[in-house]
Amino acid sequence: MTVHSDSSLNRISALFIRYFYLLRSSWPRIIEIAYWPTMQMVVWGFVSKHFAPSSPELTAGGLLISVVLIWDTLFRSHISYTLAFLEEMWSRNLGNLFVAPLRPWELILSLSSISMIRTLIGMVPAALLAIPFFGVSVFDMGMPLAFFFFNLVLTGWAISQFVTAILIRYGLGAESLSWVLPFLIAPFSCIYYPLSTLPEWMRRIAEFLPTTYVFEGMRALLLDGVWRKDLLLQAFGLNLVYLTIGVVTFLFSFRIARKHGLLLQSGE
Amino acid sequence: MLLGLLEPTSGSIRLFGQDFIRDRFSVLGRMNFSSPYVDLPQRLTVRENLMVYAKMYGVFKPRDRVAEVASSFRLKALLDRRMRKLSSGQKTRASLAKAMINNPQFLLLDEPTASLDPDTTAWIRDLLGQYRKERGTTILFASHDMREVELLCDEALLMRQGKLVVKGSPKSLVEKFERDTLEEVFLQVNREDAP
Numbered sequence: 001m002t003v004h005s006d007s008s009l010n011r012i013s014a015l016f017i018r019y020f021y022l023l024r025s026s027w028p029r030i031i032e033i034a035y036w037p038t039m040q041m042v043v044w045g046f047v048s049k050h051f052a053p054s055s056p057e058l059t060a061g062g063l064l065i066s067v068v069l070i071w072d073t074l075f076r077s078h079i080s081y082t083l084a085f086l087e088e089m090w091s092r093n094l095g096n097l098f099v100a101p102l103r104p105w106e107l108i109l110s111l112s113s114i115s116m117i118r119t120l121i122g123m124v125p126a127a128l129l130a131i132p133f134f135g136v137s138v139f140d141m142g143m144p145l146a147f148f149f150f151n152l153v154l155t156g157w158a159i160s161q162f163v164t165a166i167l168i169r170y171g172l173g174a175e176s177l178s179w180v181l182p183f184l185i186a187p188f189s190c191i192y193y194p195l196s197t198l199p200e201w202m203r204r205i206a207e208f209l210p211t212t213y214v215f216e217g218m219r220a221l222l223l224d225g226v227w228r229k230d231l232l233l234q235a236f237g238l239n240l241v242y243l244t245i246g247v248v249t250f251l252f253s254f255r256i257a258r259k260h261g262l263l264l265q266s267g268e
Numbered sequence: 269m270l271l272g273l274l275e276p277t278s279g280s281i282r283l284f285g286q287d288f289i290r291d292r293f294s295v296l297g298r299m300n301f302s303s304p305y306v307d308l309p310q311r312l313t314v315r316e317n318l319m320v321y322a323k324m325y326g327v328f329k330p331r332d333r334v335a336e337v338a339s340s341f342r343l344k345a346l347l348d349r350r351m352r353k354l355s356s357g358q359k360t361r362a363s364l365a366k367a368m369i370n371n372p373q374f375l376l377l378d379e380p381t382a383s384l385d386p387d388t389t390a391w392i393r394d395l396l397g398q399y400r401k402e403r404g405t406t407i408l409f410a411s412h413d414m415r416e417v418e419l420l421c422d423e424a425l426l427m428r429q430g431k432l433v434v435k436g437s438p439k440s441l442v443e444k445f446e447r448d449t450l451e452e453v454f455l456q457v458n459r460e461d462a463p
Contacts, residue, residue, distance in 0.1 A: 006297055006326055014323035018309065021316045025350075087309070095306035096366070099271040100324045101296040261274040264305065 011102050015110035019084050023118070033080075033118055037072045037126035044068040045134040061222035062136030064192070067215060069130070069138055070148050071191045073123055074211065075182050077156030078163075080118035081111050082178040085164045089172055095264050104254050108247060111164075112157055119153060144221055147232050151214050154239040156182070161246025165253035169262065190215050210238040270376060270408065271301055283374065295374075297325055302367035303378035304360065310352035314343055314362050317351060318369060325370035337365040340395065356383040364392065371403065378410045393420055414451035424450065426457045433457050 023029060048064040058064055088094045097107070131137045138145055159182055166174045188202060189211035198206055206212045213235035220228045257263050269276050270283075272292040281288040283295045308317045315334060322330035338344050341361045346354060354362065360383055367375060380396070381389040397420060400407055411417055417424050418438040425435040434441065434457060438450045445453045 010326045011324050014320050017323065018312070018316075018320040021312050021320070022309065025311050091309040091311075092305075092307040093309050095271075095273065095303065096308065096321070097324075098273055099296065099299070099301050100321070101293050102324060103293060255275075258273065259275045263273045 006101065008103070008106050011100070011106045012110050012113070015097075015102070015107065016113050019087075019110070019114035020117075022087060023114075030121065033076075033122045034125045037069065037076065037122045038129055040068055040072055041065060041126045041130050042133065045130065045136070048136075049134065057223065058192075062130075062134070062138070062140075063219065063222045065130055065134060065136045066138050066141070066222060067191050067218060069123065069127055070152060070214070070218065071186075071189070071211075072126070073119060073149055074152040074156045074159075076119040076122045077115050077153040078159045078182050079156075079178065080122075081115035081157055081160035082163050082167075084111050084114050085160075085167065086172075086175065086178065089167065098263050104251055105247075108161075108250065111160070115157065115160070116153065119156075123149075141218075141221060144217070144227050144232070147236075148214050148218055151210060151232065151235045151239055154236075154243055155210050155214075158239060158242035158246045159185075161243065161250045165246075165250040168250070168257050169253045171262070185209055185211060188212065194219060208238065210235040210242070213238070271299075272296060297370065298372060299374045299376065300325075300367045300370055300372040301376040301378070302360075302363045302380055304363075304382045305378065306363075307359075308351050308363060308366060311350060313348050313350050314338070314354070314365075315347040317362065318347075318365060321366050321369050327370055333369060337368050340368070341365040357385060357388055360384055361388070361392075368399070373403075373405055375405055375407045376410075377407060379412070380409070381411075381413070381416060389416075396420065414449065414454050418450045426454060428458055 045065050048059045048062075051064075052059045088097060127138050141148070163174075163178050163181055166177055188198070188206040188209055190198065190206060191211070195203060195206055195212060195216055213231040217228050217231035217235070220226045220231070269281060270288075272288070276289065284298060286295050288295060312320070315338075318334040318337065319330055322333050327333045334347075335344075338347050341364055343358075343361055343365055346358060346362070351359060351362065360380070364377075364380060367377065377396075381392055384392060393416065396407060399405060407420075409417070409421060421438060423435060424438050424441060426433050426441070434444075436444065441453050442448070442450055445456055447453050447456065
């Protein structure tokens with residue numbers, strides 16, 4: 001007789017282990033995770049060096065390199081989450097998962113956990129290499145860095161909820177959305193320029209994005225030495241709103257997929 | 269529908285005395301399934317896959333259970349081989365081992381002996397029969413191989429275009445349709461209206 005335990009922690013850790021096995025099964029994958037953020041850092045590091053004499057407001061305090069790295073956090077957290085979900089579709093394993101007693105929210109937590117690990121694997125080496133390469137340490141920001149980082153991770157996960165909702169509903173035909181959707185908010189997020197640069201209509205949209213407050217907060221910290229907790233709170237509040245809407249959208253999409261028998265037909 | 273992958277438009281499903289449509293999670297842990305249309309992750313080894321599902325189903329002492337099912341399905345030598353390197357017959361055995369990992373009380377098998385050689389097919393058939401006898405497990409078995417259905421099933425349900433046409437023990441169906449084999453019954457049912 002096999003003894004069972006009906007615990008969410010078991011199921012979440014089982015799925016986390018599944019992604020961990022996948023990660024360790026291929027060293028090129030691990031290198032690839034760190035490769036893109038490092039390349040971004042190197043390219044933008046030289047751009048920053050080039051503009052330093054003529055545009056100090058763009059590069060002071062390692063601003064340009066820091067915002068590039070922090071923006072990449074959003075993309076990494078999103079793509080790590082979405083790729084883990086896509087792995088299940090590519091390997092035709094969704095059927096096995098959804099007939100197991102795995103609740104959709106447990107799937108979301110497992111994907112978020114592995115996304116966090118992959119984001120750290122990607123971002124930490126790039127951030128560390130920026131120190132000897134360009135003399136810029138994002139770690140000098142201290143505690144605020146953790147808040148900036150965590151907020152962008154949350155934004156990445158919120159976007160992932162919408163993307164996975166679309167994937168579960170429309171299958172692999174919608175795969176390319178995973179790569180392009182985060183860039184939809186890039187022009188409004190004020191990554192490389194302050195909010196005041198945007199025209200009025202874009203500013204109104206930007207004010208509804210958590211990313212705007214993160215990058216405004218970073219600029220305030222790196223250029224003026226002021227930690228604007230109010231901006232971080234606004235970012236966090238908006239992230240909670242979008243994450244909630246995203247999770248509800250995913251659960252709704254999951255329900256629709258069950259209704260129409262799409263959970264086993266997730267191909268192109 | 270019996271796996272919770274498709275919501276029924278009408279009717280009800282009761283499993284283990286519970287309303288499966290309203291609360292499928294309370295019974296899914298007591299079930300499992302295997303289908304050639306669903307794969308286990310190809311980049312993981314057989315052992316890793318079985319460990320993941322042992323943990324997913326909350327199996328106590330998962331390593332011991334993995335060793336047990338690996339032995340039952342002759343997978344011991346293949347445990348550290350990646351799924352993608354297995355032959356289709358070996359994959360089917362691994363998928364069946366996954367389906368048994370939680371000692372399910374209700375097992376759904378879709379074409380479980382597809383792509384297996386005759387010797388392995390006979391051995392799997394015996395294994396399933398023995399498992400059912402020992403554990404009292406209910407096995408719902410979807411197959412187009414009527415000989416297999418005759419050998420393994422107490423009751424057969426013949427369907428045409430998604431609708432149940434006739435049900436009964438394989439022997440009683442053969443007698444009812446005055447045929448020699450269940451395959452002949454199947455052909456008749458699919459070619460004309462059942463009596």
